[in-house]
Amino acid sequence: MKKCIYTLLLSSMLLCSCSTEHPVRTDTLLRQWEFTQDTAENPVWQAVTIPHDWAISGPFDRANDLQEVIVVQNGESEPTWKTGRSGGLPWMGKGHYHTRVKVNREKFYTLVFDGAMSHADVYVNGEEMVYWPYGYNTFDCYILPQLITGDSVDIDVYLENKPQQSRWYPGAGLYRNVHLIESHPIHVPTFGVLIRTPKVSKEFAQVTIDVELQNGVDELTDERVNELTNEGIRIQTDILYKGEVVATIEGQKGVAEVSKPQLWSPEAPRLYVARTRVMKETAIIDEVENRFGIRTLSYTPEHGFQLNGQTRKFKGVCNHHDLGPLGAAIHKDALRHQIAMLQDMGCDAIRTSHNMPAPELVELCDEMGMMMMIEPFDVWNWGKTENDYSKDFNDWWKWDVTNMVKHYRNNACVMMWSSGNEVWNQVLPDGIEIVSRLQDLFHQLDPTRPVTNGMDQAMHVIHNGFGAAVELPGFNYRTGRYIEGYENLPQKMILGSETASTVSSRGVYKRPAVLKDNAVYSDNQSSGYDVEYCPWSGLPEQDFQLQDDYNWTLGQFVWTGFDYLGEPSPYDTDAWPSHSSYFGIIDLASLPKDRYWLYRSQWNTKDATLHVLPHWNWNEGDLVPVFCYTTYPSAELFVNGKSYGKLRFATAAETERLANGEMIDGVSAMPKVADFEVPVWGSSPRPELLPRYRLMWFDVPYEAGEMTVVAYDAQGKEAARETVRTAGEPDHLDVIWANEKENPEELCYMTVRVVDKDGNLCPNADNLIEYTGDGFVAAANGDAACLDSFVQPQMHAFAGQCTFILKKGNKGQFHLTRK
Ligand code: GAL
Secondary structure (H helix, E strand, C coil): CCCCCCCCCCCCCCCCCCCCCCCCCEEEECCEEEEECCCCCCCCCEEEECCCCCCCCCCCCCCCCCEEECCHHHCCCCCEEECCCCCCCCCCEEEEEEEEEECCCCCEEEEEECCCECCEEEEECCEEEEEECCCCCCEEEEECHHHCCCCEEEEEEEEEECCCCCCCCCCCECCCCEEEEEECCEECCCCCEEEECCCECCCEEEEEEEECCEECCEECCHHHHHHHHHCCEEEEEEEEECCEEEEEEECCEEEEEEECCCEECCCCECCEEEEEEEEECCEEEEEEEEEECECCEEEECCCEEEECCEECCEEEEEECCCCHHHCCCCCHHHHHHHHHHHHHCCCCEEEECCCCCCHHHHHHHHHHCCEEEECCCCCCCCCCCCCCCHHHHHHHHHHHHHHHHHHHCCCCCEEEEEEEECCHHHHCCCHHHHHHHHHHHHHHHCCCCCEEEEECCHHHHCCCCHHHHCCEEEEECCHHHHHHHHHHCCCCCEEEEEEECEECCCCCCCCCCCEEECCCCCCCCCCCCCCEECCCCCCHHHHHHHHHHCCCEEEEEEECCECCECCCCCCCECCCCCCECCCCCECCCCCECCHHHHHHHHHCCCCCCEEEECCCCCCCCCEEEEEEEECCCEEEEEECCEEEEEEECCCHHHHHHHHCCCCCCCECCCCCECCCCCCCCCCCCCHHHHHHHCEEEEEEECCCCEEEEEEECCCCCEEEEEEEECCCCCCEEEEEECCHHHCCCCEEEEEEEEECCCCCECCCCCCEEEEEECCEEEEECCCCCCCCCCCCCEEECECCEEEEEEECCCCCCEEEEEC
């Protein structure tokens, strides 16, 4: 392993440069690079704009990173061929980026890489500055002053992605931003300000500041800073709220009081700014701004998770880092769109599984009010794929945790850290030692937040000491073990660190609606009735029930908010062309699946939900299950005006009776379960729970026309209705601008719908839609088995819809053609 030469260890969120007339510090995004994947003597270079994911343009191929592995959770004991496991895209291999930047010998320069996939080796004017293997972390290096001999320097970044280094699509290249920071030689190093709020009351909050200072590449000791003070250097930090200074702290370390603090919460994401200036006499020589929030957190067995003294449960989702058709390349508007969709569903938290997030995501979560669990690792020193991070863990975990925590510990939205996901060490002799070491480091860097761990080996960790050693025990799935965990673990709290993993395809409905484990069909789709799961996973109701009925549960993070590239279970074993997930509540084209409204009906407590499925285009006489997800207490189903009865939700007590085989008048029947073997880890489906959260009419005879649900309020009065009509032949295309209200800066999401002459969505339409015009960026349709390129301006509709992502400013200047 090459040694890291100058590492970035100092973090928090650096926002800016400066408010003086001539900026004393600039943070320039290095956008323009040349790139080659060619290792030949005369490589072919192309100009690229960063963030850049070299693999997203494809082509898809079954042979890309074909993995022969045992997936224990699939119940396998022999290796099998996993196709599309890391997305079926050509992300493996070497890449080389080059750029040249202007420099000034009077200044000091730092390069900050928000993430580079992967094994990055950075050279300046031919000298190696830093090596950083983990593709998700932020790292930096200096442009050593002695390397500046002219007015520019050459920067070269060499990357290498090894086959079988990931269980999902990692992306490839400089997929996050690269910053060139120009500062005075005496400066606050990148991410060098630590802000804490140790006391918070209604009347006042204490804010403490700890600033690191550097002279060139030398980190300055306290003594040295004191000497500089004698030479006229001083540090001052102003605390600002909405642009007004509300407190000032003099010196490198200090404390101030902010009166009547405006607290941060998801409902009111209020942010303060700490503006730190380094002064020489009266001149400002460096200035950095860091945002932070004032809020309190606590996790106790008596009150569970409390934010600002109020108990709440996480209504969270896990997400991977890719942005569907945009690949891993970071786009702030895409992240903003994701958060806005999740918030409308009532979601208030994101787990960054299983790696460090892009800084833009954390910034947006701060601003938009989304809580976060930040998790760095999917493995420790025992791997899940041949070339994964386990190879680097022993040498790099300290550096990786340090950079990550320093980077994000000032951010108001971060509620906890996670030390890892389903690491094998849970059941290995060194597990307790490693988890303790990690937790110690997290706490040393940040004593203000707890550390969880996503454990899937519940039956072991409850009794082997590992679960007891994890500060905040997180269970991945294993709903059948929660009570055992609560009774045996000393913490007396359980977090659903990863839940559900229900599989479904948007708009594809398999009849009859039967609960099924690992169901596969010839069309490579899973049922939109949201009744299918994998051997290790379950249905949303199992988690709703645990969260609703036990005050020692802390909330949950559903796997996943959005579909992602790779891991196409249950079509992962030689089932090409499936290459993206079926787990998402929202599909790869950012279109909600029906499950979105099921979660919304439970989580969004502000807005009413009434949603009915499936579509209404069947064959005469078909028996069709109809499901309704709603916040109203009851609803009645009509087909062409004929009532099929009014249903209400079952109470908790009634679900017990349903489980005993009783039918209850006015309550949905319990759905059937396909033959199924309860796996050893003990999550079995609980069909009796569905009538508590869904209204379900099974076997409704289909007649063309319209299907309506009428929802009633608690007094039995009609409150809302929703109708689905039988669609005729495809007639034209409708367009919906999906992220318009979010004021995008660069990217617009356009949903294209194939509709009949009356505007009804044609639910089976799969026409090829062509886009002609400028500004095309990417397209997707949410079909995990579709091999259409994301980067060509055409896409097949899937279940009548697809999404085009366009550069802002292109509205109205294009044509869509249906073929
Ligand atoms: C979990 C794992 C996730 C993902 C998920 C699929 O066990 O932590 O990364 O693989 O299963 O259901």
